[in-house]
Ligand SMILES: CSCCC(=O)C(=O)COP(=O)(O)O
């Protein structure tokens with residue numbers, strides 16, 4: 001049975017500002033035009049339907065901006081952001097950056113035969129674009145699977161981690177995250193867990209008990 005490491009992105013692999021400032025600022029002015037131009041795309045049409053249902057009103061762009069301002073990681077918002085970021089990375093407007101310890105750790109795990117997967121609130125499309133266009137080149141060959149709130153479920157619910165474990169077909173899975181509630185959910189599903197406490201990040205001083213804590217990946 002393979003040994004797996006599953007990794008969160010924001011606050012664990014990349015600075016929170018990379019997502020909440022760089023990526024959100026890129027997406028914000030493009031959400032309205034994207035919906036107007038791609039309204040016939042079934043993925044976009046379904047996201048718009050969900051946004052209206054979840055927000056309870058028809059001002060879709062306002063709902064998206066409100067969720068971004070409150071950093072609410074609502075699935076249809078993440079879907080639309082992912083499409084916009086995918087285009088931004090492909091045309092060279094965006095390049096993903098990681099904490100300095102991250103790429104060496106990913107390469108070492110991969111070289112040691114540990115299988116790597118991502119579980120992030122960012123959509124799978126956005127994740128793949130992110131890892132394809134980094135300051136260290138295309139890192140997608142290091143990753144075997146990508147999970148998000150669509151194909152796995154909410155990150156703070158144990159059921160999502162059970163679902164991922166079924167796909168990975170392993171009971172040797174370690175989850176690295178900066179968010180204690182995500183680690184609690186993974187542990188409830190029988191996973192090993194590691195809290196990542198990054199200096200200067202929102203959860204840098206969080207209480208990760210009972211999870212082992214690291215300050216960088218190695
Ligand atoms: C291009 S991936 C962007 C990641 C993202 O949108 C996000 O919300 C990160 O959340 P995480 O679950 O990785 O903390």
Ligand SMILES: [Mg+2]
Nearest residue numbers: 008009010011
């Ligand atoms: Mg995170």
